[in-house]
Amino acid sequence: MSTAAARFLDAAGSITRNLRHRGLIQTALRKYESARDRRKAAFHDWESARQAAAETKWEAINHLDEHLVSFADKLESRGTKVHWCGNGIEARDLIRTIIRDAGAKCVVKSKAMTAEEIHLNEALEKDGFEVVESDLGEFIVQLRKEPPYHIVFPAMHLTRDEISDLFEKELGSAPTREPEELTMIARRALRRKYVTADVGITGANFAIAETGMVSITENEGNARLTAALPRTMITLLGIEKVLPRMEDLALFLPMLATAGAGQAITGYNTLYSGPRQPGESDGPTEWHVVLLDNRRTELLADPEQRDALHCIRCGACLNVCPIFKNVGGHTYGTTYSGPVGSVITPHLRGLQDWKHLSGSSSLCGACTEACPVRIDLHHHLLQNRRNAASEKPSTLERLTWRLHAFLMNSPSLYHLAKECGRVFEPLRKATEGTVLDPVRSWTTTRTLPPVAPVSFKEWWRERR
Amino acid sequence: MNGRERILARIREALRVPAPRPGSHGHGHHDVPAPSPQAGRIPLRPVQQARAWLPPGGDTPEEQLGRFAAASADLKTDFHLLADEAAARAKLSGIASAEGWKQIATHRAALTDAVVPSLGIPSRNTDGGYDPEDLERCDAGITTCDVLVAQTGTLVVNSRTTGGRALSVLPPHHVVLARRDQLVGDLTDAFQRIRELHGEGWPSMISLVTGPSRTGDIERILVLGAHGPKKLTVLMW
Numbered sequence: 001m002s003t004a005a006a007r008f009l010d011a012a013g014s015i016t017r018n019l020r021h022r023g024l025i026q027t028a029l030r031k032y033e034s035a036r037d038r039r040k041a042a043f044h045d046w047e048s049a050r051q052a053a054a055e056t057k058w059e060a061i062n063h064l065d066e067h068l069v070s071f072a073d074k075l076e077s078r079g080t081k082v083h084w085c086g087n088g089i090e091a092r093d094l095i096r097t098i099i100r101d102a103g104a105k106c107v108v109k110s111k112a113m114t115a116e117e118i119h120l121n122e123a124l125e126k127d128g129f130e131v132v133e134s135d136l137g138e139f140i141v142q143l144r145k146e147p148p149y150h151i152v153f154p155a156m157h158l159t160r161d162e163i164s165d166l167f168e169k170e171l172g173s174a175p176t177r178e179p180e181e182l183t184m185i186a187r188r189a190l191r192r193k194y195v196t197a198d199v200g201i202t203g204a205n206f207a208i209a210e211t212g213m214v215s216i217t218e219n220e221g222n223a224r225l226t227a228a229l230p231r232t233m234i235t236l237l238g239i240e241k242v243l244p245r246m247e248d249l250a251l252f253l254p255m256l257a258t259a260g261a262g263q264a265i266t267g268y269n270t271l272y273s274g275p276r277q278p279g280e281s282d283g284p285t286e287w288h289v290v291l292l293d294n295r296r297t298e299l300l301a302d303p304e305q306r307d308a309l310h311c312i313r314c315g316a317c318l319n320v321c322p323i324f325k326n327v328g329g330h331t332y333g334t335t336y337s338g339p340v341g342s343v344i345t346p347h348l349r350g351l352q353d354w355k356h357l358s359g360s361s362s363l364c365g366a367c368t369e370a371c372p373v374r375i376d377l378h379h380h381l382l383q384n385r386r387n388a389a390s391e392k393p394s395t396l397e398r399l400t401w402r403l404h405a406f407l408m409n410s411p412s413l414y415h416l417a418k419e420c421g422r423v424f425e426p427l428r429k430a431t432e433g434t435v436l437d438p439v440r441s442w443t444t445t446r447t448l449p450p451v452a453p454v455s456f457k458e459w460w461r462e463r464r
Numbered sequence: 465m466n467g468r469e470r471i472l473a474r475i476r477e478a479l480r481v482p483a484p485r486p487g488s489h490g491h492g493h494h495d496v497p498a499p500s501p502q503a504g505r506i507p508l509r510p511v512q513q514a515r516a517w518l519p520p521g522g523d524t525p526e527e528q529l530g531r532f533a534a535a536s537a538d539l540k541t542d543f544h545l546l547a548d549e550a551a552a553r554a555k556l557s558g559i560a561s562a563e564g565w566k567q568i569a570t571h572r573a574a575l576t577d578a579v580v581p582s583l584g585i586p587s588r589n590t591d592g593g594y595d596p597e598d599l600e601r602c603d604a605g606i607t608t609c610d611v612l613v614a615q616t617g618t619l620v621v622n623s624r625t626t627g628g629r630a631l632s633v634l635p636p637h638h639v640v641l642a643r644r645d646q647l648v649g650d651l652t653d654a655f656q657r658i659r660e661l662h663g664e665g666w667p668s669m670i671s672l673v674t675g676p677s678r679t680g681d682i683e684r685i686l687v688l689g690a691h692g693p694k695k696l697t698v699l700m701w
Contacts, residue, residue: 028684032684043517044516044517045516051487054486055485055506055509058483059508062479062483063479063505064475065472072468078666082468084466084467084468090467134691136679136681155682156684159683179682179683183679183681183687183689186690187690187691190691191691194691195597195600211666213666219677219680220678221633221677221690221692222690222692224630224671225630225691228630229596229630244508246655246659247511247652248508250514250518250655251517253672254518254651261680264615264616264617265672267673267677267678268633268677268692269671269674270670270672271670271671272668272669273666273667273670274666276623277667279624280624280629280668281571281623282590282596282629283623293471293474297474297477300474300479301477301478301481303481303483304483304484306483373486374486
C-alpha cells in the first residue's frame with residue numbers, strides 16, 4: 001500500500017468517528033444547500049444553462065491553443081507580461097525572481113488554489129518574504145499553518161471559538177464569540193498590509209480569450225485591494241481557465257455563484273486587462289500573468305476525461321459528496337479534494353499513488369448531478385479504477401477472481417465450497433473482526449451475512 | 465523552444481484525438497437538445513440566448529427598477545430612487561451628517577461634480593493619483609458607475625472613468641451616484657453596455673460590484689465589510 005493511500009485510510013478512519021466534525025460540516029452544508037436551491041429555482045432553466053456552460057467550456061478546452069494565444073497576445077499588447085510555466089518549479093522560480101526584482105519584502109495574496117497546488121507560500125517564506133493571505137478563510141488557515149479545508153470555504157471546519165482562540169494567540173486580540181468582531185480583527189490586521197505591500201498575488205477564475213482579460217471572483221474585496229495598491233501584481237492561473245468571450249460571463253458568473261455558494265452572483269467579479277493604463281489614477285505599474293500547465297496537458301491528452309478540465313472550481317461536487325461530508329477536506333491530502341479532486345489528482349500527481357481516491361466514492365453520481373458544467377465525474381472515477389488496474393494489475397486480485405470463476409464453473413466444487421462454508425460458519429462467526437479474520441478490514445465496520453443453514457437449491461427441492 | 469511554444473505544442477499534440485461532446489455520456493436530461501454535429505467545433509450560442517435560462521431581469525423599466533430594489537434589499541445595499549439632483553444632494557448630505565463624515569474621496573464626473581461639492585466636506589479627487597494612506601482614512605468613496613443590473617443588483621465600476629481601482633473598495637462606505645437610464649435588465653445587457661462604453665480601449669479594470677463587501681468564512685454566518693466597504697449606497701435619479 002502506498003503512503004498516500006495509507007494516510008488517507010488512517011485519517012478517514014478516525015475522522016468519520018468524529019461526531020463534532022460531522023456536526024460542523026453538516027450545519028455549514030445545510031445552510032449552503034438551502035441557499036443554492038433557492039438560487040437554482042430563480043433560473044428559468046438550470047439544466048439548459050448547464051448544457052450551455054458545458055458546451056462553452058468544451059469549445060474553450062478543445063481549442064485551447066487558439067484561445068490561449070489570443071488571450072496572451074491581447075494581454076501583451078496592453079503591457080502585461082505573460083509567462084508560460086510547464087510545472088510548479090518553473091512557476092515558483094519565476095515568481096520568486098519577479099518578487100526579488102521588485103525589491104519586495106511583503107507580499108499580499110488573495111485566494112489562489114493554483115498557488116496551493118505549487119506550494120508557493122512555503123517557497124516564498126523560505127526565501128524570507130512575508131506572504132499574507134488576505135481572504136478571511138485563508139488568513140485563518142494560514143495562521144493555523146494548515147492547507148485550506150475546502151476550495152471555496154477554507155475554514156469550514158472551524159468554530160468561532162477556535163478562531164477566537166487562534167486570533168488571541170497569534171494576533172493578541174480579545175476573545176469574542178461574534179463572527180462580526182472576528183472579521184473586524186482580521187480586517188484591521190490586513191488593512192495595513194494592503195497599503196504597505198510591494199507585491200500582490202492573485203489567482204483567477206476565468207481567462208477571456210477574445211478580449212485578453214482575467215476575471216477574478218470574490219466576496220470580500222481582498223482581491224480588489226490586492227490588485228489595486230501594490231505596485232507589482234502577479235496573477236497565477238491554470239491554462240484551463242479559458243472562456244471564449246467576455247459575454248460568456250453572463251452565464252458563468254451566476255452559475256459559479258449559485259453552484260459554489262448559493263449566491264445569485266458573487267460580490268465582486270472583476271475583469272483585469274492590463275497594468276495601470278495611461279490616464280488611470282492607480283493600479284500596478286507591472287502585471288505578470290503566469291500560465292501554469294503542471295500536467296494539465298496530460299489530462300487534456302485523455303479525451304475520455306478531458307472534460308475534467310472544464311472545472312470552474314465551484315466546489316459544488318464537494319458539497320454534495322457523501323464521502324467528502326464524512327471524511328472532510330484534509331483527509332484527501334490533495335490540493336483539490338472531493339470528487340473533482342479524486343478525478344484529477346491521479347492525472348496531476350500519478351495514477352498509482354492516488355488511485356485509492358477513485359475508490360473513495362459510493363458512485364452515487366451526486367457530484368455529476370451537481371456539476372454546473374456537467375463533468376462526468378463519477379464515470380471518471382470508474383475509468384481511473386479501470387486504468388489503474390490495467391496499468392498495474394494486482395496478482396492477488398487476479399488469482400482470487402480466477403479461483404472464483406473456477407469454483408463457479410464446477411457444480412461439484414461449488415457444492416463442496418458451500419458445505420465447507422456451512423461447517424466453518426460457527427468458527428467464522430467467532431473470529432469475526434479479530435486478528436484471525438482474513439477479511440478483517442471489511443468486518444471491523446460491517447457484518448458479513450451468515451451462511452444460510454439451507455441453500456436455495458435444497459429448499460426448492462424440498463418444496464417441489 | 466520557449467515556454468509558450470512548448471506548452472502550445474503539448475496542447476496541440478493532446479488535442480489530436482477529439483473528445484466526446486458534452487451530454488453524450490448518457491446521464492443527461494433529454495429535454496436538452498444535443499449540439500448540432502459539426503466537425504471539431506461546437507458553434508458558440510448567441511449571447512442573447514442566455515436569457516432563456518438565467519434568472520429574469522425584467523422587461524420594462526419599472527419591472528427592472530423593482531428587481532434592482534428587491535435585489536438591493538436582499539444584498540443589504542442601501543438603494544434610494546430619488547426625484548432629481550436636488551433630492552440626491554439632500555439625501556447624501558443626510559447620510560454624511562448621520563455618519564459624521566470628516567473627509568471623503570471622489571473623482572471628476574458630471575454626477576459627482578453636481579452633488580459632492582454641495583456637501584461642504586473636505587474631499588479629495590483620486591484622478592491623476594493619490595496617496596493610499598490618505599484614501600484609507602476617508603470616511604466614504606463617492607463614485608459614478610457604468611451600468612446597473614436589475615437581475616442581480618449589480619453595478620459596474622472601472623479604473624478609468626469611475627475613480628480608479630481603489631476608490632470604490634478602500635473607504636468603508638461606497639456611495640454610487642447613478643442615472644435611471646443606466647439601469648439595464650440582465651448581465652447580457654450589461655456586457656453589451658460595457659462593450660459600447662469601453663470596447664475601443666479597455667480600462668485596465670472593470671468590476672461588477674454586488675452588495676457591500678461580505679464574508680461567510682466563519683461558520684457560514686454573513687458578515688459585511690470583510691475587507692472592502694461595510695456599506696454600499698446607491699443614489700439614483
